[in-house]
Amino acid sequence: MSVALGDKEYFKGISQVKYEGPESDNPFAFRWYDENRVVAGKSLKDHFKFSCAYWHSFNADGSDPFGGPTFEFEWNSKQDAVERAKDKMDAAFEFITKMNLPYYCFHDVDVVDYTNDIADNDRRLATMVDYAKQKQQQTGVKLLWATANLFSHKRFMNGASTNPDFLVLAHGAAQVKAALDATIALDGENYVFWGGREGYMTLLNTNMKREQEHLARFLHASKDYARKNGFKGTFFIEPKPMEPTKHQYDYDCATVIGFLRQYDLLNDFKINIEVNHATLAGHTFQHELQVAADAGVLGSLDANRGDVQNGWDTDQFPNDLNELTEAMLVFLEAGGLQGGGVNFDAKIRRNSTDPADLFFAHIGGMDTFARALITADNILQKSDYKKFRQERYSSFDSGKGKQFEEGTVGLEDLRAYAIESGEPEVRSGKQEYLENIINRFI
Known part of the structure; x- marks a missing residue:
């Protein structure tokens, strides 16, 4: 993989991260992730298909509900939305190739800022898709999956496809169409639906049966459009129990499987499991993996972790070797993932303000996954x-x-x-x- 540099180098002094082995004391080297090492008949690179989450790594500014931005990264400095988006993509591909990550993922609004004008949004996204296509051709980096952000804008405060206002649903459909077009144009291997606000805050004002039927019709319409236009990849649903809603319709893997089965969507959809969402649902990560694997819908993983003292979605980088070893036992016995990969849906901490911190976070996560898989394979092969x-x-x-x-x-x-x-x-x-x-x- 060649390193992608634009007119400016954003991560100065950092060369491509390589495997140096467990004895290395180089903080910019892998100790366990040797992408060519074969475990259980497959290379680590092929097992994991590691991906960078565009939103957390290049859109996050360090702000939280109690304080403003702490990150002052150069790629977010320009005023013009498209020019700023190109700088951000230059930085992203520089990082992705220096990390030797084979994939990336994005929401539509991560790539370029949206307005309230649908046609203008489509033009902006199309411009950036052309730019991303050039980057992919130059570097060999691929799009693991894309998705539409149908939860941040105020119009989606009561959901998108489950909104009681049909016009809001139509706006959500317009975004999904554009995001699917982008995925197809970039040869994206999968497409994800995360219903960030597809749920309710109170049943006092909610017709739950009708909303879930609308969600199913929306998914069918999206699937039919994508297939008609040449998309041959897998669609994923990403479960989450609550937050921001009181209750979300994609609560956990078992709930999603029941929904897909009820509405005749199992043939096209599988599950993208996020670690922190599993724990918020009162489960372990390995439990959710097992539920999905047993139903034949273990599609992809969003890698992160929560904090045992905080009952919310902290999205920290994974570093719990015991947890991941148990998870990799399920992973290996299930035969791995169906279509997806391991996406680092995690963000550096608010006080991790150096660009190098992005490298340390991803190196640690990739090494922990690799070490956990190697350990799990040894357990399966060498113990009772x-x-x-x-x-x-x-x-x-x-x-x-x-x-x-x-x-x-x-x-x-x-x-x-x-x-x-x-x-x-x-x-x-x-x-x-x-x-x-x-x-x-x-």
Whole structure:
């Protein structure tokens, strides 16, 4: 991958990040992420398809509800929206190629500022799509997925496709059409729907059944338009339980799967799982991975973490090796992702104000994922982790247990078997032993 430099170098003094091994003390080097290392029959690069989240890395300014911007990055200095957008894209591709990231992701309004004029927005986005196409051709970087921001503008305060005002829904459709056109033009491999405000604040003013039916029709219309215009990739739904709404219709993986099944969308849609959204839903990341994998819809991952002391979406970079090792066990046993990759939907902290901090954050996240995958593969190959779980369910592998799984044993038969066999013996689940295996291989 060649490093993309525009007229200006934004990350001066930082060369392309390379793998140097666990003993390296270079903060601008990978210790675990050797993209060519083969694990479970596939290179780390192909397992992860790492992606930079355009919004957090190049739109974030360090502000929060209690204070204004703290980041003063050069790429955000120009007044003209399109010229500023080009500077930002120059900086983004410089960073992406210096990090050796194969992919990037964006919302439409991340790429260039939008106004309230639909036609003008389309022109602005088309200009930047042409610019991005040149960048992709120069560098080999690909678009993992794109999406439309249907939650930030005040018109979407009551949702987009679930809004009680049909005109708001139509505005959302106009944005999605343009975002899909951009995805197709840039050979994007997937497209994501995150219903940031597709939910309700109170049921007192909400017709929930009607809103969910509108959401399904909106997704069908979007899918049909994209397919008609040549999009062959995968559509993703990204679950989140609440925040900013009280309750969102894409609450968690199980909820999304039920929705997709009910409205005949399972053939085209899979799930993009975000770590912090899983924990906000009261689940672990590995639980959500398992739910999606069991349903055959494990599509893509948004990598980040929350803070155990804060019950909100802090979007910190991932660094919990135990959590990710357990997650990678599910990942490997599921055969990996279907269409997507690992997108760093994470932001540097408000007081991490140096451009170099973007590098440290991504290097740490990529190394942690790589080390977790390597550890998980060792556990699967060199310990009795799989054997223990197989033996725990062995009573269903033959006899009455197998007949039950095959659906040939009725309730009367089960009662008779219980009487005949007597009280079952107590068998340990050995949780602590299994947790020790994780730590031993780490």
